[in-house]
Every structure is written in C-alpha cells, then in structure tokens.
Amino acid sequence: MNARDRIQELADQIVVLRDAYYRGSPKVADADYDAIEDELRGLIEANPELTPDPNPLDQVGAPAILHAPIRHSRPMLSLEKATKPEQVAAFFTRFPGQPVVVMPKLDGLSLALVYENGRLARAVTRGDGTTGDDVTMLVRALTDGVPDTVDAPGRVEVRGEAVMLRSTFAAYNKVHPDKPLINPRNAAAGTLRAKDPATVAERRLQFFAFDLSTEPESAETDLDGALRTLGFAAADMRHCEDAEAAQAVITTIEQQRNELDYDLDGAVLRLADRDAYAAAGTRSSSPRGALAFKFAAEEKTTVLADVVWDVGKTGKIAPVAWLEPVFVGGTTVTRATLANQEVIKARGIKIGDTVLVRRAGDVIPFVAGVLDAAKRTGEEREIVPPSVCPSCEEPLTEQGNSRELFCTNVACPAQTVRRLIHWASRAAADIDAIGGVWIERLAEAGILEHPSDFYRLTKEKLLEFDRIGEISATRMIESIDASRAVGLRRALIGLAIPMASEGTAARLCRAGFGSLEAVADAGEEGLVAVEDIGPKVAASLIEHLTRLRPELERLREAGVSLDVREEDLPPVVAAGAPLKGKTVVVTGSISDPRSGEKVPRPTFQRLCERAGATIASSVSANTDMLITGADVGASKLTKAEKLEVEVVDQGAIWQQLIEAGVV
Ligand SMILES: NC(=O)c1ccc[n+]([C@@H]2O[C@H](COP(=O)([O-])OP(=O)(O)OC[C@H]3O[C@@H](n4cnc5c(N)ncnc54)[C@H](O)[C@@H]3O)[C@@H](O)[C@H]2O)c1
C-alpha cells in the first residue's frame, strides 16, 4: 500500500477508535491505539505533503454531548508524549532556569471546574477540547475533592482529573460480581455519563487538580501552592531543578505505580510557574509548557485460545485463560486468571474472543473483558465449567455468591501436590532446591503427601530417582534442613488454610500467640479478639487446625519449629528511640561491629524498628535515611543523592542502637 492510502486508512481507523473509546466501549487496548497514532505521526513527518485534512492528530477527545454543551474558556488540550530520557532533557533545555513540577499522569477523565465569586458554577468534561458536557450535578453529588466554595473573587477555573480510586473500583466489583466495571477509567467516564446520580451513587470519584486560571490574577504564581491555598487536593507535584532530578521522580512514580490508589499511565512535567506556563503558549493540540512521559502499557489485547480448570491448594477449581502470547507490563503473558464462572458470564467471554489482558506489578494477569463482540465469527465457543474435579473426578460443590467451584476431597491428588508446592514456596518454608516438577514426581511416587514428609526424605531415597544426582540430592536435603526453622507465621501460611491470609498469620504473631498449637487451642473467642480476624476466619482456623493436629505433631517430631520467631514479634520501641519518625532503607551487607559477624538484613531492620524507624524497601522521595552496609550498589546511592536522602554508614547506626540499649 502506498503512503497516501496508508495515511488515509490510519486516519479513518483513529476516528472510529476514538469515537468508540470516548463512548466508553474501546475496541482495542490503549497501547494498540497509540501504535496506530505513532505510525500515522511517522508517516506524516516523512511525507508532510500528504497530511490528511482534517488531521486527527490535531484533534482532541471526541464530541460526546449528552447533557448540555458548554464552550470552554480556552481549549482543553491533549499532551505531547515522551518515552525517552533525552526528551525530558530537551524539555528542560527549552525552558532554561524555569522550575518544573513532575506529577503522576492520572488515568481518569479531565474536568474543568468554574467558580464564580467563590461558588462552584459548573463542572464540564473535556469533550472535543472546545466544547464539553455540563456534568455539574453529577460532580456535586459524586466527586470528592471538589469544594462547593473557594475563597477567591471573580472567576476561578480549576482543571484536573476525576478518577475512580482503585479501592472504590475493587469494592464496587466485589459487591457487583454480576456486572463488574472493566477498569477504573472506564468506570469514571461511565459514572459522569449517568442520567441520574442515584443510579451510580456507589461509584464515588476523586478529583485531583493540576491546572488553575484566575481572573483577576491571583498573586500566587506557583501552581502547587496556589491550588492548595484554594483547598484543592492537587496531584502529587514534585519540584525539580534539572532533567536528572525529573527523571528520578519519574522513575519513583513508575516504581510506586502499583502501590498507589489510582491508575496512572505516565508522569507529567509542567512549568511550575503559572505565568511561565501561560506565556509558553500552545501547539495545535497540546500546551508547550508541559510534557507527558508515558510508561509501558499494562493492558493489551490478545486471543483467548482456551480455558482450563485448575485445582488450587484449597480445592478451588479456577478457570485459567490460555492466551496467544502477548507482551504486557514488561513480560510475555500466556496464562491469565478468569476469576470464576460468574465473572465469565458477566463479561460474556467466549473461547476464540479477542480479550483485554491487564497486568500490574506482581499481580497475576487477568482477562478484563471482551473487545468488540460484534466482530465474532461464530466459531467462538462457550466456556463450560466442569461438573467433576479434573484431577480426582469427585463431584464438585458450588460455594458463595460468585458460585465458586470446589473439590472437597482432601485426598485429591492435584490438591495434595498444590499444598506441597505451597509449603515449599518462598512465603512459607522456602525449600528452594526442590522445584514444583520434582514435588509432583515425588508425590506421584508416593513419597510425599503431607508437608511433614519432606522432613523424612533422605539422600538415599532421592538418589533412587534417575535424574537426581549426588549434588542435587545434597542441595535438596540442605534446603529441607534449613526450612525446619520456618516458625509460626510462615508455617501457618504454608498450611494453606482457607480464608487465613498472610496478613492473618502476621497479626496472630503480633497479637502474642507463641506457637501454632496455641492458635489451634485459642477457640473462637481468643481468635476474634485479634485485629481483623472475624468469626468466619476464626471458624476456618479452628476447623482446619483441628484436622491438621496429627500433622502438627508429625512436623514437631521431625524437628520443625512451629513457634513464633523473633522477627514476627511486635517491635518494642526502645526508650529514647533514636530513629523515631524516620523512614529508613537498609542496603548492602550488614555486620555487627562488636563481633564482626554478618547480620541478616531483616534482623538489622528489626533492630532499627525497635529504635523507632519505619522500614521501606526502596529509596523514594519519602525516605529520610539510607543506611549503608558493605558492598553497596551505586544505583541506590545515586538515587539517594538525587532525592537528597541522608546517607548514613551502618557504624553510626550501630553506635546509636548500642547507646539506646536496643542491642
Ligand atoms: N483504546 C482506544 O481505542 C483509544 C482511543 C483513543 C484514545 N485512547 C487513549 O487515550 C489517551 C490519549 O488521549 P488524551 O488526549 O485523552 O490523553 P493524553 O494522553 O494526551 O493526555 C492528556 C490528558 O491527560 C490527563 N492528565 C492526567 N494527569 C494529568 C496531569 N497531571 N497534568 C495534565 N494532564 C493530566 C488529562 O485528562 C489530559 O486531558 C491515550 O492514553 C490513548 O491510548 C485510546
């Protein structure tokens, strides 16, 4: 195809895709859409004479007027995009000496709030950038962070992003598994399209401000300060002096991406001074005084090739999506979870469909929904849940509102293997030298059935297997030996008791339980007294620990510790608490200066906690101190320097710990 035709084809696609997207039913994932825009941009750059008219790249949003159209005082634009550090550096070169703020690029929808003589007069969506929808009533009723009044004369216009917080989104989907929301951004857009606020009352939104104009001009020219003075929750803005500092903040935002309560798809750089930003002016569809740094996508489309039903460690039978490989959120994904049969039904998913796959951080990828069901060929197949267990063929039972399927056969081979693998996992006993495949073989050979069987394995027994040699047998046995120190918290996690989470195990330790047997004997009253443990969790603990009593005895006999470990006890803050109120990060290898012996990092972190510190795992703008041991990697130090975090050698901290009597 020649360039002219391709340009026209891409331009047409963009118009169609945008229209669907801004109506709340996207046909492709954002990353796929962005790739189309990028291709068009590249072709136009190479062939400027073929620029289509109208050029969709010069347009913003889409007309979606459902309420009452309102013309914006000045256009609400898109943002110029960057993906490389050089582009960040170029932005600073364009504005020498100008302070810049870096903030998260929130993934919601933009709103303009207009205040007249101190009162909220109207709230308007971006629309096509020139004209938007009047959503004042919905915003008043449903959006937090929008004050009714501001202390300012004349006309004040605050622009920002309305998002659905992840916690709100999750809570909503938990209550409405039958009609789940696809993602927080779609949910926010859908909410502000409602005809009647009452129908969407459970879907609260949160507004974060990022732009301000005032008439008459207000004296405060710093954007962040001026917004706060007016009482707005601004997006978290960091002032940066140069490109390196900005890049460091961008990196921090990307690292924190999964811990924040809102979706974000990048970071925005913007001139901090309101006058400078206004003076910089605009291009056809973006302001010159701002730049969006886009992060790698966490959502892509692919084909659902098949669905298999997987038996979990608690007997839950869960649908697993087998996908055509797709690169999303930094890795290639071939499997994703489909939750349960209710979710499949609600989302109308069929085998052969093009589906939207999301992945965020360590979370297992999941199928968020079907794209464009209208494109089906008729060859798609219904997903049919099994009636018997795929492993032991016992009939299944349905439990709960979302009709989850369970195999209740405790002798089910698949469950047995899953439980053993779980016992050996890092969060539990951490028997890292025996992988899942070997656990499965040993179980098939009848040597492993319960966790305590690991501790009866001998090198001789392992050597009977053809493919296990002297070296691996020794490593396996060493790894099993080391796991005997597992302790109450991790042993409880390893036993995979339904409804008892890792948090439950940690809270039981902090509440003063000294051993797993003590938990088993506590009775309902003793258990519900612990923070966040309700009657259901208590009942499950009692039922399963009673059933597991003989197994606990076998573990004890095998020399496995089921007692609480030092590091799981609540920190007792020492008098004087030299590190009180400080958030610290510990890096490098730590050793006790009095004995010269190496000290495991978690142990040292516990000591710091007793001195009053809060421990963080990576250096961020919230870190007060980086404590360095031996052999510290350069990257942590550079980062600390950029973020102006105090760097302290472990020697000085040991001195303080000794003086405060912590050690
Ligand atoms: N899947 C699809 O079919 C499809 C179609 C069209 C557009 N899209 C997606 O929509 C986006 C592009 O369009 P766009 O113009 O709406 O967004 P954009 O990426 O150009 O960014 C501009 C918007 O960012 C928002 N924003 C969030 N935080 C901000 C901050 N701190 N400062 C300033 N602005 C901030 C504002 O709402 C602003 O309108 C892309 O992510 C694109 O992938 C997807």
Ligand SMILES: [Zn+2]
């Ligand atoms: Zn079974």
